[in-house]
Amino acid sequence: MTMRRTERPTGRRPRWAAAAVALIGATLLALPAGALAQCPQTSVADLEDEVMCPVCGTPLALATEAPQAQRERRFILGLVEQCRSKEEIKTALVAEFGESVLALPEGGGFELAAYLVPGLALLLGAGALGVAFVRWRRSGRSRTLRDAAAAPTDPAAEAALEADLKRYDL
């Protein structure tokens, strides 16, 4: 007697798999986009040194007591709790306070000075250091040559050298 193995309908598994995939996809689509991202994405502390307290004229991290800074922190905290990214929060801050809220401005014109002045200062400093080093090396070398020329000679060594030169008829 031969046992006949029960055969599964061949088309059933792919249909189940497709249904499962569709269900998972629908569930994911139904979730808010923010829930999929890591939440919170940033923190007030992370942003504090990258944005300004516009009225105080200092980065927010340094403006601890100013009322405007406290309001700004509260505003940022609200956005952090909404799971907004750092860039999204910066965009929202610019919309509220203008470009000047960014510690490192993104605009052109005079704002470029924020990047150019430190760069220029760095170049000038490096140039000055380079010039000083070259001068120091030059003065050191010429001093060594001068010292060597001015060094007193040992009469015994002088006599030995003279004898060697005579011996080899040089």
Added chain:
Amino acid sequence: MTRFAIPISGVVGVLAIIGLLAYGVGSAAPDTGIDAALASGERVVAPAISLPPLAGGEEVSLDDYRGEVVVLNYWASWCEPCRAESPLLERFHERIEDRGGTVLGVDVNDVTSDAQAFIREFDLTYPMLRDADGETQTRFGVAAYPETIVLDRQGRIAALRRGPVDETFLRTKVLPLLEEPA
């Protein structure tokens, strides 16, 4: 000649940095010319400014108020003295609006939702503009909040108060302007 090239370029570089810093500080400094003009009894034409309403919408120009006496008040919701003067400004606005005058608020450096909560708290009905980064305030020499500039019907600055206004200031500086022809 090359001997002087490096020191000269160093000096030029340092001067360039100083110049940039001076320009930056100078361009951000508030204008004090208005105070001087008022002190000599002169009325200067108000700077032309255009700002969006706090509630959103098309920009409003100060010129749109030409013909009215305008009490231009720079404020922020986080500013304590602004809280103290707001009820007075509202009462004064109600008093002058039928006589060709208005209080015009400019909310500066503020979170919009905070400013709107402030307006609801004090039931402020006068028009409100929004200057997100305080760009217009330097043209009036505003350096702190609140500050109030009074414009006559011809759009000239007739008075200003650097600090909170009081009943006496409004009565003596604004009410006479309402009697002047447009």
